[in-house]
Amino acid sequence: MSRATPRRIATLAVTALIGCLAAASAFAQTPAPPPTPNKGDVAWMLTASVLVLLMTVPGLALFYGGLVRTKNMLSMLMQVFFVVCIVCIIWVLYGYSLAFSEGGSLNAYVGGLSKAFLAGITPDSAAETFSNGVVIPEYVYICFQMTFACITPALIVGAMAERMKFSALVLFIPLWVTFVYFPIAHMVWYWAGPSAIVSAAKTLAAATGDAKTAAQAAMDAVTANAGLAYGWGALDFAGGTVVHINSGIAGLMGALLVGRRVGYGKEAMPPHSLTMTLIGAALLWVGWFGFNAGSALEAGGTAALAMLNTFVATAAAALAWMLAEKTAKGKPSLLGGASGAVAGLVAVTPAAGFAGPMGAIVLGIVAGFICMFFCSTIKNALGYDDALDVFGVHCIGGIIGAIGTGILAAPFLGGTGVFDYAAGKVADYDMVAQVIIQAKTVCLTLVWSGVGSFVLFNIVKLLVGLRPGTDQEREGLDLVDHGERAYNY
Amino acid sequence: MKLVTAIIKPFKLEEVRSALTDLGLQGMTVTEVKGYGRQKGHTEIYRGAEYAVSFLPKVKIEVVVPEGTVDKAVEAIVRTARTGQIGDGKIFVSPIEHAVRVRTGETDDSAI
Numbered sequence: 001m002s003r004a005t006p007r008r009i010a011t012l013a014v015t016a017l018i019g020c021l022a023a024a025s026a027f028a029q030t031p032a033p034p035p036t037p038n039k040g041d042v043a044w045m046l047t048a049s050v051l052v053l054l055m056t057v058p059g060l061a062l063f064y065g066g067l068v069r070t071k072n073m074l075s076m077l078m079q080v081f082f083v084v085c086i087v088c089i090i091w092v093l094y095g096y097s098l099a100f101s102e103g104g105s106l107n108a109y110v111g112g113l114s115k116a117f118l119a120g121i122t123p124d125s126a127a128e129t130f131s132n133g134v135v136i137p138e139y140v141y142i143c144f145q146m147t148f149a150c151i152t153p154a155l156i157v158g159a160m161a162e163r164m165k166f167s168a169l170v171l172f173i174p175l176w177v178t179f180v181y182f183p184i185a186h187m188v189w190y191w192a193g194p195s196a197i198v199s200a201a202k203t204l205a206a207a208t209g210d211a212k213t214a215a216q217a218a219m220d221a222v223t224a225n226a227g228l229a230y231g232w233g234a235l236d237f238a239g240g241t242v243v244h245i246n247s248g249i250a251g252l253m254g255a256l257l258v259g260r261r262v263g264y265g266k267e268a269m270p271p272h273s274l275t276m277t278l279i280g281a282a283l284l285w286v287g288w289f290g291f292n293a294g295s296a297l298e299a300g301g302t303a304a305l306a307m308l309n310t311f312v313a314t315a316a317a318a319l320a321w322m323l324a325e326k327t328a329k330g331k332p333s334l335l336g337g338a339s340g341a342v343a344g345l346v347a348v349t350p351a352a353g354f355a356g357p358m359g360a361i362v363l364g365i366v367a368g369f370i371c372m373f374f375c376s377t378i379k380n381a382l383g384y385d386d387a388l389d390v391f392g393v394h395c396i397g398g399i400i401g402a403i404g405t406g407i408l409a410a411p412f413l414g415g416t417g418v419f420d421y422a423a424g425k426v427a428d429y430d431m432v433a434q435v436i437i438q439a440k441t442v443c444l445t446l447v448w449s450g451v452g453s454f455v456l457f458n459i460v461k462l463l464v465g466l467r468p469g470t471d472q473e474r475e476g477l478d479l480v481d482h483g484e485r486a487y488n489y
Numbered sequence: 490m491k492l493v494t495a496i497i498k499p500f501k502l503e504e505v506r507s508a509l510t511d512l513g514l515q516g517m518t519v520t521e522v523k524g525y526g527r528q529k530g531h532t533e534i535y536r537g538a539e540y541a542v543s544f545l546p547k548v549k550i551e552v553v554v555p556e557g558t559v560d561k562a563v564e565a566i567v568r569t570a571r572t573g574q575i576g577d578g579k580i581f582v583s584p585i586e587h588a589v590r591v592r593t594g595e596t597d598d599s600a601i
Contacts, residue, residue, distance in 0.1 A: 268540040268541075268542070269538070269540075270533060270535055270540055271535055325534075329534050329537075331534075333534065333535075335535055335536060336536065339536060372537075375536045375537055376536060376537020376538075377537065379537065380537060380538070389536060
């Protein structure tokens with residue numbers, strides 16, 4: 001024992017020395033330990049995810065439900081509720097992976113299946129935010145994005161309200177999220193993340209000679225690891241294209257293919273409860289703070305800007321719609337105010353973290369006027385039965401917002417500009433170029449979702465049919481599809 | 490016995506009921522109805538979709554009164570239900586042949 005002690009001390013000393021050297025060299029290569037989530041960010045993102053669920057159930061369900069006739073109230077609630085439930089499951093099975101993982105040769109259009117069944121994700125897995133070195137747990141990112149995947153197809157059902165069979169919807173929704181929503185979300189939102197770009201940029205800046213060529217190639221590879229529209233440079237803060245244009249054009253396709261309601265244009269089809277509609281619209285507004293401010297992915301200044309914009313753009317659009325109605329029809333209506341609020345929320349969605357508050361007010365006013373004109377004059381002139389104005393509010397409002405984002409993000413208009421991760425500062429802003437990119441992204445979404453939805457609706461029509469019989473439609477979908485009625489008194 | 494049927498504006502119901510009760514009348518039947526007269530309907534607009542609403546909500550009061558009380562009852566309804574605006578309603582008086590109280594079997598005037 002006594003002889004062993006000095007040897008043991010020597011061994012310990014050598015081990016400690018080697019350990020120090022190893023630590024020193026490791027320190028030289030990777031200066032920062034892996035970032036840990038900030039509890040404030042995590043708490044906010046958990047809350048934001050729940051707020052977005054609140055938008056859909058009960059917010060959207062009540063908003064839509066109040067607008068239909070008494071006999072279809074439950075069918076409306078049930079359709080929205082069903083969509084949320086089914087998409088939650090699909091999202092964790094393969095949706096998250098298709099939207100937010102690297103997609104190999106198809107990476108520009110859709111993700112891969114490497115994260116199907118949430119493979120490899122643990123409570124310690126982290127997802128990057130928009131700041132280099134800031135992360136949140138991947139599970140909360142999955143939940144947050146799940147709620148977006150849930151509300152988008154739920155928005156579509158309003159267009160075919162009162163006349164689409166439940167069985168057709170049950171078939172349509174899984175197909176639509178798989179072939180339309182997940183690819184569009186990937187195209188607009190998927191990117192390599194800030195840390196990969198920042199570290200590639202550092203390597204590039206330090207490299208010389210042959211190493212510079214290699215570093216440039218690595219940098220190009222990192223930049224290219226993004227969805228198609230993201231690669232173009234499209235700005236969509238919280239889903240103007242992914243959620244609203246996407247669902248709005250799908251709704252128009254649905255309204256055209258399912259056809260008009262029996263008696264449309266001849267019989268009165270007034271909303272059965274505007275009280276419910278206002279409750280729903282108000283819940284949408286409240287939940288939308290999770291949607292827009294949550295899209296900052298952190299509890300910080302950008303989230304605060306998005307929250308402020310979500311207040312003022314909504315108020316401005318509601319006032320604009322009321323004023324337009326007062327001028328054109330003589331009376332400002334509650335439904336007009338509520339519709340204007342939703343139009344403003346839609347329009348500010350892509351701009352929420354990019355526009356300044358004064359820009360957001362202008363955006364809201366424009367959206368209120370144009371959507372009002374679309375839902376009353378143009379819809380009546382064209383004669384399609386978009387029952388709850390999904391196209392007129394969400395697609396048109398979304399387009400106004402997407403294009404408006406390109407204008408209002410400009411720093412000289414009070415916007416934030418676009419952050420250049422490679423340079424580590426806000427880049428010079430070229431408004432014309434940005435507006436062109438925004439317009440290209442709008443067209444991409446309109447074509448992908450328009451054509452995709454057209455094909456999918458036709459497939460469903462061939463398999464189970466889209467509409468109930470005329471007698472059943474007259475009786476109401478509550479009794480025909482669900483065997484119950486909304487009100488028993 | 491006469492049946493007095495009055496169609497009035499819904500918010501006047503309580504005043505009319507109270508005036509008829511003051512005359513000593515012991516009951517009445519009230520129905521929520523829809524209809525139109527010279528007042529016609531109105532237009533409702535929902536996001537640009539205009540609907541002509543032809544039938545307006547009214548309240549129909551039916552009360553059976555003894556011969557001697559008819560004029561006083563009609564006068565009471567006219568006095569309380571009148572606003573002077575178009576759409577105040579109508580009163581119809583028609584004969585009743587026979588009346589029976591279910592509980593006691595009493596008939597005619599003693600049954601009402």
